[in-house]
Amino acid sequence: MTKIQKGAMRDRFSKVILELAEKDARVYAVDGDLANSTKTDVVANQKPEKFLQMGIAEQNMLSVCSGLASTGLQPWAVTFAAFLSKRALDQIQVQIAQPRLDVKMVGAYSGLLTGLTGKTHQALEDIAIFRTLANMVVIAPADNVEVEKAMRAANDYDGPVYIRLARDEYPYLFAEDYDFKIGRAVTLKEGTDVSVIATGTQTSRTLEAAKQLADEGISVEVVHMPTIKPLDEAAILATAQKTNLVVTAEEHSILGGLGSAVAEVLGEQHPTKMLRIGVEDRNAESAPNEQLLEKYGLSVSCMVRKIKDFYNKA
Known part of the structure; x- marks a missing residue:
């Protein structure tokens, strides 16, 4: 029996966010004290000048991202999907979505399977919340390859984007030459x-x-x-x-x-x-x-x- 290749989305995410931080002067990784879990710690360790630690203060984190974007930078706000979609919703709506600022929001540990953390950390409403916001793009990749393709598309896109990531490993569904486009099934x-x-x-x-x-x-x-x-x-x-x-x-x-x-x-x-x-x-x-x-x-x-x-x- 052929073994199915699997990979964790956060591992591919960490590879790409580091590359974007190194090659794109606009890109900053903005963390809500979960860098070890979301794997943004790779930026903290290898490109510390592009890493901003906001602590357990999601509302402030998104306000900071709004300010960064207003100066022409492209902040990537990364935390658990449950915290991003609910704790900071007012800041996202008023300071990012309404003015259509170039902030990328990554909700890690989405859905049911969040490593035995229970209902406080599970995000079963994040898609519903983000799709109601005008000017918002909402993406839920299926595998590692699509995570990378979605991130690169988001990097090229001028405006707010929410990307939903899972914690655990999932099968590879796409080849590395997969042509992902925002808005295409x-x-x-x-x-x-x-x-x-x-x-x-x-x-x-x-x-x-x-x-x-x-x-x-x-x-x-x-x-x-x-x-x-x-x-x-x-x-x-x-x-x-x-x-x-x-x-x-x-x-x-x-x-x-x-x-x-x-x-x-x-x-x-x-x-x-x-x-x-x-x-x-x-x-x-x-x-x-x-x-x-x-x-x-x-x-x-x-x-x-x-x-x-x-x-x-x-």
Whole structure:
């Protein structure tokens, strides 16, 4: 059996943020006292003049980033997604999003799987929060390669960007020459019976579920949606018109995230029967990864069961 290559997003992130800090005079890494966990400590250690430590003070950190950006610099604010999206929301909205400043925000430890930290550190609402902000780009990469491509695209983009990263290792889905573009979806598997539109970490689990469903005679089309805002509406409509059954999958609340975004597009332009796979309207808890995925319905086996039931009842 061929071993599946995996990698931690934060490891690729640390490589790229150091390179950007070294080569781009505008780039500064701005940390909220989590550099060891997010891996921004590589900048602190190797390019200390480009590293700013703000401490456990996220509101101040984003205000500082606003000031830096107003002078022509490009600060990268890095902390856990739960803290970035909720503790500093007012500063992000008023001081960064409204004036459309060139601040890059990286939410590490997103979703359910945050290393046994529990509900205080889990971010199940960050996509919903950031996609409501005018002028904001929202990206949820699926693997290490896409992390790098998204970071380079963000570096080239003039305006606020939120990038959602996971803590643990995930399978490589893309080759190193993958051509990532902000606002463009990627069809990873063609299918005819049901479409699954997935984002971020849930995309690899979706592909595995699609393989198992194929063995049961259900042809699943898998569309990876790395950019939740701006959304690739054409890709959504194309796959919906092809199968007339759409499932969304995300390691996030089903309220306000990818599922809601896709439902908005289909509701307005091509009403289609839908199923949203994500965390229901509840808080999660601390537990090992596989137990969390199973309890909150995001494991491969849960996805197989839910998609099969949805397809058979359609």
